[in-house]
C-alpha cells in the first residue's frame with residue numbers, strides 16, 4: 001500500500017470528522033466563556049446556532065462533506081470592533097481546543113493555516 005496517507009485522506013478525516021469537530025467547538029466555547037476579553041462579543045449570540053455554524057465552517061474548510069451556508073466572514077463580523085488581538089486569541093483558543101481533543105500538530109497547523117487567510121475578511125468591516 002501507499003505510505004503517503006496525507007494525499008489520500010482529507011483534512012476533515014485527519015481532524016477526526018464530525019464527532020471530533022463538534023468536540024473541538026464545544027471545548028473552544030468553554031475557553032471563550034472563560035476569557036474576559038472575548039466573552040463579551042458573544043453576549044447577544046445564540047450559542048447553539050453559532051456552534052453549529054462554526055462546526056459547518058470548519059467541516060467545509062477542511063474538505064469535509066458540509067457546505068457552510070451562513071453569511072460571508074466580513075458580514076458575520078461586521079461592526080464588532082475586532083482587531084488582530086482578538087483574531088490571534090481566537091486562533092490560540094481553537095488550537096488549544098484541538099490539542100485537548102487529541103488532534104495532532106500537523107492537522108492542527110493545517111486547519112489554522114486555512115483559517116489565517118480569513119483574517120482580512122473578518123477584519124474588513126470593523
Ligand code: HEM
Pocket residue numbers: 038041042044045046050053054057070071076077082086087088090115116118119122
Ligand atoms: C478565522 C476566524 C474566524 C472564523 C472562521 C469565524 C467563524 C464564525 C462563524 C462561522 C460565525 C457564524 C456566522 C453565522 O452563521 O451567522 C461567526 C460568528 C461570530 N464570530 Fe466569528 N469567526 C472568526 C473570527 C472571530 C473573531 C476573531 C471573533 C472575536 C471575538 C469572532 C466572534 C464572533 C461572534 C461574536 C459571532 C456571532 C455573531 C452573532 O451573534 O451573530 N469571530 N464566526
